[in-house]
Amino acid sequence: MIPATHIIELTYLIAVVLFVLSLKWLSSPATARHGVWAGEVGMLLAIVGTLFYRGIVDYKWIAIALVLGAIIGVPLGNVQMTAVPQRTALSHAFGALCVTLVGTAEFYLRAPNISRFMMSILSLEVILGGLTITGSLMAAGKLQEILPQRPITYKGQNFVNLGMLAIAVAIAVYLVLNPDAMHLYPIMVGIALVFGVMMIIPIGGADMPTVISLLNSYAGLSAAAMGFVLNSKLLIVAGSLDGASGFILSVNMSKAMNRSFTNVLFGAFGQVQHAVAGAVEARNVRSATPEEAAQILSAANKVAIIPGYGMAVAQAQHKVRELYDVLTKRGVDVKFGIHPVAGRMPGHMNVLLAEADIPYDKLLDMDDMNGDLPQTDVALVIGANDVTNPAARTDPSSPIYGMPILDVDKARTVMVIKRSMSPGFAGIDNPLYYLDNTLMLFGDAKQFVNSIVRELTGAGGHG
């Protein structure tokens, strides 16, 4: 008979292979659902394998906890698609909570007989875990709008934050050298928890895609550190995959906003420039009615729709899908241009449009869209602002100068659906609105798109 340890190790080995395949299959929408399947099987194998561990003396609480976790997990898996960013932030908090609790239990089981290396890794695990718990809860609160989205800053903030982190690290170093100073351990974890809160306070809603990705990376790294502590290769692999994914997404997001990590974490974006706004007030804008917009759209061959987070806020994606249908039936080529930071987390806009049944091969990323825009008849901007701001290309004094944007101003006609002329999230004036080829469509996104659709179906007979 095969000993239990071999069974466990074999299930872990298979789980690792399935996890890597799971991410590999996610590379294309055609195979992506196999990826979920592979991940589920790997997870189930690993959990069942672990239950064979002969050191386990009591199954009752394991069973209760597994059932309770599943009960909490089901509603968390069934939130609305607009709520996915806060759900994701919450799950980072849960993941980090698990890692931090296990690390804490291991500390009290082993200390003071704990090797220096082990103590270093364990400290890394619980500091990263601790700041991820509270940081993610803060991020979830801001995304859910329970907490103010506005960045909150005060003098000496960075100094206070870095000082706190430095104290936590200093305690960690002290514990590595003197593991019997066990009373310091809760202080270290406590500081990490407070640091997580302080770290997110100065970060505004528009920076959430970067922050969520960064917290994802931390959650992964702390899990990998836990793998070192428990000497579990399975955990090291899963943690480093998660860490790598979070890191890649953070880099993507930072690049898409032309900012560095440090700038996101210490920059407190969003309240810099109100001085610019006064100088441009006198400029003229041209506006159009739904009828005029419908006429222009029906005369076009190629239309690019540029959705932003405002479209999701107005719940306009289903109306946009109707517009897509009407135009496509009339033989108009309609594509969607998705900026990497459209939405509140990486890829969020794609999910919202897919939910509205818009085929994914019509969703273009920024580079592909920018290749198309100069040959496009109409660019229709719905609820997006800063990601279309040509000042990012042309005006070195603009706070978003250098940020990659969707070059909608290169389309023959630009139409922007917007509630009013008030500046966008970051408070930056958008010169796009004053261009000669720009028409402003003032109104609520959902209603305006609906009026355009009605014009098009009414005028087009069987349409």
Add this chain to the structure above:
Amino acid sequence: MVTVDLYNSLYVFILAAFIGFEVIRKVSPLLHTPLMSLTNALDAIAVVGAIILAGEHKSTLAAVLGTIAIVAATSNIVGGFIITDRMLKMFKSSRTQKP
């Protein structure tokens, strides 16, 4: 013994990180949200450490912390897989879609 384990772990970590970077770089930006929810679910494999803690019952503290940790991780596993699958189900190509 400890150093052997350490080097084994470091090899695994570094190789896994390389695989992670290579595989995840190829994930289409279309699917970055499902990517994050999926890696989050996979990361909850930390549940195996929590199960051992809760099951071994070496101390009351360890058992209690382990039990809470199982709840947290399991909710991530269940919720993460459900929402990832729900999202991926919605992605349809225009070629396979009926007009």
